[in-house]
Amino acid sequence: MNDTLNLLARRRSAPPPIMKGPAPTRDEIEHMLALAARVPDHGKLAPWRFIVFEGEARDRAGALCAEIFHAKEPEAGEDRQASERARFSRAPLVIAVVSRAVPHVKIPLWEQELSAGAVCMALTVAAVALGFRTAWLTEWIAYDRAFLTRLGLEDHEKIAGYIHIGRVESEIEDRPRPDMAALTSYF
Ligand SMILES: Cc1cc2nc3c(=O)[nH]c(=O)nc-3n(C[C@H](O)[C@H](O)[C@H](O)COP(=O)(O)O)c2cc1C
DSSP states (O other): OOHHHHHHHHOOOOOGGGOBSOOOOHHHHHHHHHHHTOSOOTTSOOOEEEEEEETTHHHHHHHHHHHHHHHHOTTOOHHHHHHHHTTTTSSSEEEEEEEOOOOOSSSOHHHHHHHHHHHHHHHHHHHHHTTOEEEEEOOGGGTOHHHHHHHTOOTTOEEEEEEEEEBOOSOOOOOOOOOHHHHOOOO
């Protein structure tokens, strides 16, 4: 089977806690991002951007998670607080794909947002092709406006995904896949 078909047939997400380093190098990160940006994009608006969390930046982002989480849920226990602090350091690298779609005379918002989803998938495929495993996650940190503002997002910007990237040696069993016959019709 050719490499692309093989990758698509075998790709599985990996849980960030089992991801190990070494993290992608700067060259690998830039390579992945350049490939991720080669998605279909109606109107050539590039209605997305990236925020890279590598090295100690993951701890700073985690501290921010813990701070915002504590303000929302001051009663939460120390365990939960610690897991919020570790949220960005579970994987060796996290890349946020930010949708920066804005109303446009010709290009619907929906299409701009779909392009950001395509970026997440292209980034995932590029990372897997380079030998890494990934997890496309959102979680509360994708929707909490106070947190997003502290990350530097403008009010109209949204998180399409936090793509977690690392190395996993073990095979991960596949999950049940959709019943294609039930989902496909030929008009
Ligand atoms: C937009 C989006 C957000 C997601 N957010 C989460 C999440 O917050 N937590 C989670 O466990 N899985 C989340 N997932 C699902 C995983 O990325 C993954 O696709 C899923 O676990 C299925 O595994 P597979 O990628 O191996 O098919 C999300 C998927 C998408 C497309």
